[in-house]
Amino acid sequence: MMDLIWVGLILVSLVFGLLNGRTAAVSAAALEGAGAAAELCLKLCGALCLWSGVLKLLEKGGAAAVLGRLLRPLLLRLYPEAREDPAALAALAENMSANLLGLGNAATPAGIRAAKALARGNTASDSLCRLTVLNSASIQLIPAAVCALRGAAGAAQPFDILPAVWLTSLCSAAAGLAAERLLRRPGR
Amino acid sequence: MKGLLLPLLLLLAALPVLLRGGGLYESLTEGFREGLGVLYRIFPPLGATLTAVWMLRASGALEAFTALLAPLLGKLGLPPEIGALLLLRPLSGSAALAAGAELMERCGADSLAGRTAAVLLGGTETTFYVVSVYFGAAGVRRTRHAIPAALAADLTAFLCAGIFTRLFFS
Numbered sequence: 001m002m003d004l005i006w007v008g009l010i011l012v013s014l015v016f017g018l019l020n021g022r023t024a025a026v027s028a029a030a031l032e033g034a035g036a037a038a039e040l041c042l043k044l045c046g047a048l049c050l051w052s053g054v055l056k057l058l059e060k061g062g063a064a065a066v067l068g069r070l071l072r073p074l075l076l077r078l079y080p081e082a083r084e085d086p087a088a089l090a091a092l093a094e095n096m097s098a099n100l101l102g103l104g105n106a107a108t109p110a111g112i113r114a115a116k117a118l119a120r121g122n123t124a125s126d127s128l129c130r131l132t133v134l135n136s137a138s139i140q141l142i143p144a145a146v147c148a149l150r151g152a153a154g155a156a157q158p159f160d161i162l163p164a165v166w167l168t169s170l171c172s173a174a175a176g177l178a179a180e181r182l183l184r185r186p187g188r
Numbered sequence: 189m190k191g192l193l194l195p196l197l198l199l200l201a202a203l204p205v206l207l208r209g210g211g212l213y214e215s216l217t218e219g220f221r222e223g224l225g226v227l228y229r230i231f232p233p234l235g236a237t238l239t240a241v242w243m244l245r246a247s248g249a250l251e252a253f254t255a256l257l258a259p260l261l262g263k264l265g266l267p268p269e270i271g272a273l274l275l276l277r278p279l280s281g282s283a284a285l286a287a288g289a290e291l292m293e294r295c296g297a298d299s300l301a302g303r304t305a306a307v308l309l310g311g312t313e314t315t316f317y318v319v320s321v322y323f324g325a326a327g328v329r330r331t332r333h334a335i336p337a338a339l340a341a342d343l344t345a346f347l348c349a350g351i352f353t354r355l356f357f358s
Contacts, residue, residue: 006240013249016244022246029242029246033243034239040234041231053217056222111321112325116325128326132334136312137341143311153289155302161306164307167352168311168349174344176340180334185332
């Protein structure tokens with residue numbers, strides 16, 4: 001997938017560079033782009049590491065576990081079959097609370113465990129579709145990487161986008177769940 | 189009050205660890221190390237995609253593409269500059285981050301386009317990556333309606349990013 005995207009981008013640049021007579025600028029940009037990535041990573045480094053330290057403290061302090069317990073009623077509504085499967089429920093709770101806190105490293109393994117429990121053979125169950133939809137809607141309390149990116153780009157208040165991000169995620173998750181219900185077909 | 193927020197958060201995160209029997213400083217530094225690990229993993233794909241995005245901009249393709257999409261995006265209430273970001277977002281997380289970084293550098297982080305890009309990056313995930321990881325791990329071949337539903341969520345997020353950013357910031 002990435003192969004095609006990357007080659008596509010380079011090819012389009014080459015064609016447009018030739019058409020616009022900007023081939024020299026395109027070559028120069030190739031070197032600048034990699035340098036800009038290094039610069040960006042350095043600028044992001046401090047904020048991202050600090051945030052990652054705070055998250056580690058929250059995790060060690062049991063915030064994820066508390067959040068997981070609070071989420072149980074919601075999870076049982078979303079994934080009814082988890083009622084009879086405590087291991088699946090635990091994985092789902094871990095996945096959702098890690099997502100909310102922005103613990104990407106913890107969210108994916110838990111999500112995979114939950115996906116395995118919810119799969120029915122090689123066909124996706126409704127619950128597995130819901131799990132994927134919710135994970136791709138990215139509901140998180142503090143999108144740290146994006147805020148660090150804003151800070152690196154000189155934003156006056158990097159975190160002032162949070163309410164807009166929360167509302168966007170919520171609407172997107174709600175729309176995804178509604179679409180899951182509408183597109184669902186009985187008989188697989 | 190606003191200046192107290194971060195110090196309070198640090199304290200709030202630290203106290204439970206202290207009460208639970210310590211290891212506070214060690215956990216904090218471990219977190220920093222993990223953050224460094226994230227950057228270590230982010231840099232190679234970010235460098236590769238940022239190279240491509242920078243070339244795209246220098247060639248004039250980004251401008252042409254923006255002009256092409258402007259009427260459609262205008263109708264949807266989105267700034268025309270975020271066209272490339274919209275296309276890349278569900279496909280590749282690092283390419284979307286690269287497009288977002290380019291956009292913030294060009295238009296400013298606090299411009300309407302820069303803010304819309306940030307809200308969009310924060311409020312969505314790399315849909316096709318999530319789908320491939322979860323279904324791949326579970327050994328599921330028939331994804332049924334998962335991809336259309338996830339894309340409906342993405343489309344909603346694009347529209348909402350435009351709406352809420354304008355609502356809060358203009």
